[in-house]
Amino acid sequence: MTNPAEIRLLSVGTALPGPPIDNVALGRHFRMDALWQQWIDAFIGTRQRHLAVDLDTGEQRATLAALGVEAARKALAASGTDPRDIDLVVLGTATPDALMPATVNVIADELGIDGITTYQLQSGCSGAVQALDLARQLLSTGRHRTALVIGGDVIVKHYVLDADLRKVPPAELVNFVLFGDGAGAAVLSADPEAGDTAFRSAFVQLVGKGRPPGQVLEWFGPARPPGPDIAAHEDYKAIEESVPVLAEEILREILDGLDWKQDDLDYLLPPQLSVRMTDKITRRLGVTGAREINCVGETGNNGNALVFFQLDQVLNRLVPGDRLVGIAVESSKWIKSGFALEKL
Structure with missing residues (x-):
């Protein structure tokens, strides 16, 4: 195995x-x-x-x-x-x-x-x-x-x-x-000889018990529910308050699981909600020695594509010994997630 x-x-x-x-x-x-x-x-x-x-x-x-x-x-x-x-x-x-x-x-x-x-x-x-x-x-x-x-x-x-x-x-x-x-x-x-960027860990955790959704995206079919036609609803204040805190918890979970320190990080891929929110989150994380990889200002928040756009910017820049942590927070029902890579 x-x-x-x-x-x-x-x-x-x-x-x-x-x-x-x-x-x-x-x-x-x-x-x-x-x-x-x-x-x-x-x-x-x-x-x-x-x-x-x-x-x-x-x-x-x-x-x-x-x-x-x-x-x-x-x-x-x-x-x-x-x-x-x-x-x-x-x-x-x-x-x-x-x-x-x-x-x-x-x-x-x-x-x-x-x-x-x-x-x-x-x-x-x-x-x-x-x-x-x-x-x-x-x-x-x-x-x-x-x-x-x-x-x-x-x-x-x-x-x-x-x-x-x-x-x-x-x-x-x-x-x-x-x-x-x-x-x-x-x-x-799965072949360790196939490449030299090791996927060290990943972390996913639901933390939405008893919490109302921070974001809802309706799927309208022929039998439409009552209410306005607007399909996307967002509690931006709840997101603004909760995501920086959750991001900090994710970073700590990943670092502790690998026995890494914040100073060990060379790159940080912070959550890409919006430019202003990303700046706020990054300041709270306080990983001053790592280079931040952001894309949301140019791509908009394109959901599940964001992590790949961040990785696309950084993957070919990694040199042996570089360590990277990526963080994503889902506000629809509050899921914490993140991952770590290391260039060998």
Whole structure:
């Protein structure tokens, strides 16, 4: 049996739909004035995002499956892995293309992968870490050799594109500027000789007992529930209060589990809620000696893709001895998650 500490992260690939949409273009579409754009800059900090739907025409540019396939192909090419060598595929997403068939199987089919084990995890921002952890644990059993792990979301399909944001309650406005769409993928191997980036640990823990959800994303079917058409609801104040605390707990859990110290870290991948929130979280964590890897200002909050975009920035920069911790917090029902890598 392979020790989980011997699992290797070989490569990462990412995909974004369409051209970047800045705050001016977003405001123009939703009939918002310059003061709204200033509010985004001051309180959110997101500069642009990519959307899988053309705002002007309503035409869908990309599905989650298409983005997942693009990211997967990049990851496979970067590691020199033939799709036929993949014997496990895991997808983490909050926004699958359909209830059935599972998006993970659509992706596998498009890649020419068949006769293997697949899993699709329904989860918010912690889903990427959950997918990585599940693949890591399954590889450690010796039953699988090479895993393709995918994370991504297409959130824009849940938005009312012709909404007049001047009439939307202030608490709901954040959802129209915070999020973007995208996907990422990684190749993991159970062969310790396959690569020199060791997947040292992963941590996932539900802490939502008795707590109301911090975020809700409705799925409207033919029988619509009573209430407004807006599908995304967020208790931003609860998130602002809770996520920095949870992130600190995650960091401590990971470091203690590996007997690492904060000073041992060379890179920190903090939660990517928004630019302003990420800054607040990072200050609280106080890992002053590590370089922070952030992407949310340019990609928007694209959910389960975020961890892969962070890894894509840093993986090729690691040198022997470098240690990295990534943190993701899911506010929908409060899940703590994180992972650690080490360059050998």
